[in-house]
Amino acid sequence: MGYDTMKELLWLNACVRHDSRTEKLTRRFLLSAKADFSIREVRVGELGLLPLDEASLRRRDLDIQAGRLDASAYAPARAFAEADELLISAPYWDASFPAALKIYLENICVNGVTFAYGEGGSLVKKCRADRLTYITTSGGFLPAVPSVKLYLQELCTLFSIGTLDFHAVPGLDVFPDQVDRMLETALSDMLRGEG
Numbered sequence: 038m039g040y041d042t043m044k045e046l047l048w049l050n051a052c053v054r055h056d057s058r059t060e061k062l063t064r065r066f067l068l069s070a071k072a073d074f075s076i077r078e079v080r081v082g083e084l085g086l087l088p089l090d091e092a093s094l095r096r097r098d099l100d101i102q103a104g105r106l107d108a109s110a111y112a113p114a115r116a117f118a119e120a121d122e123l124l125i126s127a128p129y130w131d132a133s134f135p136a137a138l139k140i141y142l143e144n145i146c147v148n149g150v151t152f153a154y155g156e157g158g159s160l161v162k163k164c165r166a167d168r169l170t171y172i173t174t175s176g177g178f179l180p181a182v183p184s185v186k187l188y189l190q191e192l193c194t195l196f197s198i199g200t201l202d203f204h205a206v207p208g209l210d211v212f213p214d215q216v217d218r219m220l221e222t223a224l225s226d227m228l229r230g231e232g
């Protein structure tokens with residue numbers, strides 16, 4: 038398949054440390070599992086996005102009402118909506134993920150771009166993707182259903198994205214001398230669809 042006809046996977050990289058294990062695992066997963074996609078990596082912490090405040094919220098409400106959704110402020114939301122597939126990778130921080138990812142999500146949840154409500158309040162699909170993959174690694178152990186997974190599931194419902202592939206690799210700081218083997222095992226499980 039020619040490069041320009043390949044489907045695009047938007048990789049939202051929220052990893053922070055230069056030797057991030059989450060990022061390393063994600064790169065290997067992408068090479069093996071998503072080789073048929075053209076990968077567009079966006080480091081969410083480098084987009085210069087800000088948390089919403091009263092002024093930006095008011096501006097956004099006015100833009101939505103006026104249909105001014107081609108403004109540059111909504112470029113990240115448009116890119117999210119247009120991607121054929123989505124992947125987010127983030128370290129497990131304080132029972133969720135780094136704040137830069139939350140700021141990114143605040144900025145892309147734009148009514149009319151990444152989701153919309155139809156008559157009677159039913160959700161209208163605005164995102165092209167039908168799959169969102171999430172990859173995280175944690176220092177300790179996670180509950181059976183981490184709250185971050187529930188949160189992402191709720192966002193997928195908002196975006197009408199049918200499949201959330203959630204992969205968490207726990208315990209990396211408990212067994213520091215076994216990290217390479219744990220990542221190897223995790224990658225095999227993910228590629229077999231069990232991770």
Ligand SMILES: Cc1cc2nc3c(=O)[nH]c(=O)nc-3n(C[C@H](O)[C@H](O)[C@H](O)COP(=O)(O)O)c2cc1C
Pocket residue numbers: 052053054056057058059060127128129130131132133174175176177178209210
């Ligand atoms: C700011 C910060 C917060 C963290 N919070 C948690 C936590 O809540 N639970 C946990 O198990 N590990 C926590 N950790 C450990 C990381 O999840 C773990 O080291 C992870 O593998 C880091 O991923 P990275 O190598 O991709 O940076 C935290 C680490 C940092 C730096």
